[in-house]
Amino acid sequence: MMPAIFKSLKSLYSKTKIILLFPKTKINLLFPKPKSIHSGQIMYVKTYKSEKNFMVAVCDRDLIGQKLKNEKCEIHVSASFYQGNEADAETVTRLLMSATTANLIGKKSVSCAIDCELIDPDSVIYFGDIPHALYFTI
Template identity: 70%
Template sequence: MYIKTYKTEKHFMVAACDKELIGQTLKNEKCEMKINASFYQGEEATEEVLEDLLMQATTANLVGKKAVACAVKCEIVDPDSVIYFDDTPHALYFTL
């Protein structure tokens, strides 16, 4: 999977997606989402790296079965809050 991080003074965001999704446009009954390389395609990383980054994140944007499953496993994403585009899961995580 690809992982890209973004830092500001107060926040640390992790964007992660399964590699095969880069460049695709995913749809559901309400909207569509383009998986832009410029946003998601950072470094190739393992699930262990993503887990570590998610535990530090204040925000996360995750697309794909592997990326979302990792966030569910870490218990930062409730599986009931995952939405689907076609059969691809997407999850957002925020801390307040």
């Protein structure tokens, strides 16, 4: 059973370097390796780096070039923003875990972020049946 202090730290500091102060066994206890249930599924991933930030844009391959609408907004899944390298779920998950910001669109892409507990399923918005999620580290 995980002590309450570790549960609190997991929710508060899951994306900060403070976690690195714990012994390796505690990190593994707090943050188990994400399950790769999407192995074999290929997505597009493009990364953007600045001095302090690392952004990852991920989308399902079949969405490039589409314009999606819901009742509040419209999004264009542009190749210039999303279409970087092809990547499997394991690669996408690894990049997401080191990102300070993420922009995800598509069932496979958003599922990867949910599976590694980067995105809460309740924070996902939908364009029809296509999920979209944003992640920011503050």
